[in-house]
Amino acid sequence: MTTTPSVAWIGLGAIGAPMARALAGAGLPVTAFDVFPAAREALADVATIAGTAREAVRGTDVVAVMVATPEQLEAVLHGEEDGIAGELTAETVLLIMSTVGPAAVEAAVARLAGVSSSIVDAPVSGGAARAATGDLLVMVGGAEADVAAVRPVLDALAANAPVVGPRPGDGQRFKIVNQLLCGVHIAAAGEAIALADRMGLDVRQVHEVLNTGAAHSFMFADRGGRMVEEAYDDVRSALTIFVKDMGLVTEAAAEVGQQVPLATAAQALYRRGSELGHDRRDDSIVREVLREG
Template identity: 60%
Template structure:
């Protein structure tokens, strides 16, 4: 198989759109499809638009899928108008969404009769880093497939280590990543809510503690938005952590591993969704924990 030159892209959400642009700017011929016409327009003309997911995928060397959930992945591949029917035995399918190890393993089983070239490469890093090609991607798959996908991975990520030879191992790494991220966001909100309830200046708390041992990436990033009340523009929607913490707790149960902090954080995100905050930025957990949203 020759190197990757053409990419079919399905999913132009908050992360998918800047990633597709990064791939195009790295010199790949990218054709994309998304259900949102606005999202399609947002990446033009650098990324060509297709009338359907099948059209985007047909004849491409690699198809990248950046949807939100396991059921969406299944629908893109095998549902009505699914792309599996237009893939060739040489097509590399790269799943970059966080869908959990079970979803990837089921996808591999169903896809094997079409193409065996499945690369599992969930991403982490946020919208700004996606646009710069500066993501972390946790990559797994057969060595010949991850080697073939390497130029694309390097266009999208500053760090894309291969963490396993079996699709699903990348998702397992992402489960651990999301456990840490989800708990860190929740505890940042809890800490700042406590500071506020004690009458402290939360901006000063953020500045002082952010320079010490209590600092974390999420405290620095989401903490700033918590202090500023910057929740309406969802750079990372609360709904994403409803989904991802669900994957974390489900996966933990599957291996009979206690995950009490993940379970507690999951309940905070679920409460936010029940209160209609799912499309808000996940930093809104600060207001939620203060009781301002009740």
């Protein structure tokens, strides 16, 4: 592989698009694809735009996949119309950056056996703003040689990209723990702001003051701010993501026999928000879900 690898980028959503843009800004050649034409066109100023996923992948060194769900990952790899598995070679490194859970990554590894054994599992944390500045946390699982091959990509996207295990799937396990904390923290922030409001407090002051003390957290500062502004349609992270991710958390916990009562309670809150029709609104909408009861 070349020192500066060519990258096929599949998935230009709220996080994927700024990541692809940051990668191109760091000087890596990027060929991008998304199922939505508008998402592709928005990257045309910095990347080569492909008409299909297979076209994007053909001849590139690294194939980075940034989709939302295990089902979407399966479709990208093995979809009847545009699955990319047939374009992968022994020299291609598949870089799975989606949060899809260890089972989905391990299934992908198994299905690609004999096609490509070079797979790196690298889910991310940090949100769209940090994605745009290459300041993400990336939790990396994979063989040493494969990780070395994608290191220029990781370095362009992350402030911190530690190797957390030698196998694809280890990054997903780390991300499961990350999402447990994030999901519970968002729910706690919503509960705190809702309680403050119900007690007649000035929620702006509550947010400002408590962020200077021991109650401070990234999620209380970030999502709490959006809760105070009631900016639920300024979607930085859609509620549906945490409906999916907290499901991955509770599934992983069940597999190893670990009780996760706080995660289970948070999962119920996100599911309630989904039932109320808030899937595509910002996940800070949990304040309203608690208000609506």
